[in-house]
Amino acid sequence: MTRLVVLGPPSFPALDLLRASRVDYVASEExxxxxxxxxxxxxxxxxxxxxxxxxxxxxxxxxxxxxxxLAAGVDQLPFDALRTISVTVTNxxxxxADALGEFAIAAMLWFAKDLRRLERNHAAHRWExxxxxRLEGKTxxxxxxxxxxxxxxxxxEAMGMRxxxxxxxxxxxxxxxxxxxxIVLSTPLTAATRGLLNAARIASMRSTAVxxxxxxxAVVDQRALVEALRERRIRGAALDVFETEPLPPDHPLxxxxxxxxxxxxxxxxxxxxxxxxxxxxxxLSRFERGETLENxxxxxxxx
Numbered sequence: 001m002t003r004l005v006v007l008g009p010p011s012f013p014a015l016d017l018l019r020a021s022r023v024d025y026v027a028s029e030e031x032x033x034x035x036x037x038x039x040x041x042x043x044x045x046x047x048x049x050x051x052x053x054x055x056x057x058x059x060x061x062x063x064x065x066x067x068x069x070l071a072a073g074v075d076q077l078p079f080d081a082l083r084t085i086s087v088t089v090t091n092x093x094x095x096x097a098d099a100l101g102e103f104a105i106a107a108m109l110w111f112a113k114d115l116r117r118l119e120r121n122h123a124a125h126r127w128e129x130x131x132x133x134r135l136e137g138k139t140x141x142x143x144x145x146x147x148x149x150x151x152x153x154x155x156x157e158a159m160g161m162r163x164x165x166x167x168x169x170x171x172x173x174x175x176x177x178x179x180x181x182x183i184v185l186s187t188p189l190t191a192a193t194r195g196l197l198n199a200a201r202i203a204s205m206r207s208t209a210v211x212x213x214x215x216x217x218a219v220v221d222q223r224a225l226v227e228a229l230r231e232r233r234i235r236g237a238a239l240d241v242f243e244t245e246p247l248p249p250d251h252p253l254x255x256x257x258x259x260x261x262x263x264x265x266x267x268x269x270x271x272x273x274x275x276x277x278x279x280x281x282x283x284l285s286r287f288e289r290g291e292t293l294e295n296x297x298x299x300x301x302x303x
Contacts, residue, residue, distance in 0.1 A: 002288055003063075005038050007054065008047030014273035021281055029053075035060050042066065043287065045280060051076040058085065066287055070276045072096055072148075074297055075189040075216060082299050089297040090283060092276045094147040096267035100186070100214045100240075101151030103266035105159065107212045107238030108135055108182050110260055136160030141180030143173060143196070144187025148214060152184050168192075177201050182210050188303035189216035199224035205234045214266055217242040222253075229256050240266040 006015065006027035018025055025045070026037040031053060038044070038057045043066040046054065051069065055078035058064070064087055069077070072093040082089060110116070112133040121128050140156040142149045145165035153163045164176045168187070173196070177183055183205065187193045197211070197220045205211070211234065213220060222243045228234050236258035244251075245264055253259050283293050297303065 002043055002284060003041045004043050004045060004284075005034060005041040005057075005061075006045045006047065007034065007050040007057075008045075012047050012273070014277040017274065017277045017281065023281075023284070031056055039063070043068065043284070046070060054078060055081060058082075066090070066293070068092075068280055068283060069297075070273070070280065073188065073216065074303060077297075079299055079302055088293055089299060090293050090295045091297055092279055093295055095275050095279055096272060097147040097151035099267040099269050099272070100148045101155050103240065103262070104152045104184050104186075104212050104214060104238075105135075105155045107260055108138075108140070108156075108159075108210065110238065111210045111236055112138075116257065116260075134160075138162070138181040139164060139179055141176040141183045142166065143176070143183065143185050144168070144193075144215060146186065146188075148186040149184070152186060156182075174201065174204065178204050178206070180209060181206065182212060185211070185213045185215040185219055187215050187219060189218055190302040194218050195221055197221065197225075202228050202234070207233060208235050210235050211237040211239075213237070213239050213241055215241060217245070226252050226256075229253075229258055232258070236260070238262070240264055 001024050004023055004025035006025050008027060009029050010027040012027065015027060028034050029050060034053060034057055038061045040063055041061060042063060044064060046067065046069045048071045058078065058081050067087055067089045069091040072091055072095065074091050112135055114130065114132060117130065136159060139162045141164045142152055143166045145167045149165060153165060156163050164179060166173045166176050185197065187196065199221050202221065202224050225237060229237060238260040240262040241264055247253060247261065253261060286293050
């Protein structure tokens with residue numbers, strides 16, 4: 001039987017599925033406890049927000065053969081150390097794509113229909129008819145056309161939008177940004193994508209364009225974005241991710257009425273963790289049968 005160490009609190013709700021499946025595991029968020037348990041483990045399961053512990057544990061995990069991240073993003077993993085050992089890393093990419101695709105479309109509609117204005121008028125008991133926009137006929141530029149990007153694209157096309165994808169090895173990001181009414185960032189955070197939407201690219205956006213970021217905060221030059229939003233050089237931004245999380249209470253983004261802020265929870269559906277654990281259990285069966293695992297992370301590319 002596979003010996004498993006879970007980086008995360010024993011109270012993590014979805015771990016009930018591990019117990020029900022009679023998986024032999026130890027779960028903890030305490031480094032000392034994990035060090036004592038990891039020496040004989042075959043696999044490590046990382047729950048969201050606990051990837052930071054992995055680097056401290058790798059020197060003690062002498063039998064480790066597999067690491068699985070319940071999250072889709074793996075930018076916090078210690079890739080330099082992982083490349084020096086014989087270990088397979090997998091993640092949960094694709095499991096959260098539909099929820100993020102829905103959020104991206106909701107954000108576009110929030111701006112097209114000016115829902116903040118409706119909320120403001122509702123609170124003021126003000127009857128104020130105004131003109132709204134359609135998504136039909138608009139252009140959605142999607143930077144990063146993996147599972148999340150494709151989920152956004154399918155929904156955008158269903159709304160009658162024109163979709164311009166930018167994949168990692170093809171397509172001109174600059175041409176897409178200049179041509180798009182809505183720019184959706186859904187690329188993983190790597191050395192190549194950090195600061196991808198820089199000040200020059202933000203400056204090239206249409207004045208009526210909206211940025212939707214479901215990627216990572218560090219993909220965007222946040223200071224340049226704040227300036228563009230404050231000066232109304234772009235229409236707005238819907239942000240689920242930020243350079244610093246939680247977003248500090250005194251951050252200027254909170255004060256801007258052309259920003260929709262989501263606390264990195266656009267993919268937090270009521271069944272998200274359960275689905276991720278079920279995917280892990282499916283991969284665990286493959287691992288124990290000696291089969292190729294699904295969602296293998298490229299340790300060189302970093303995603």
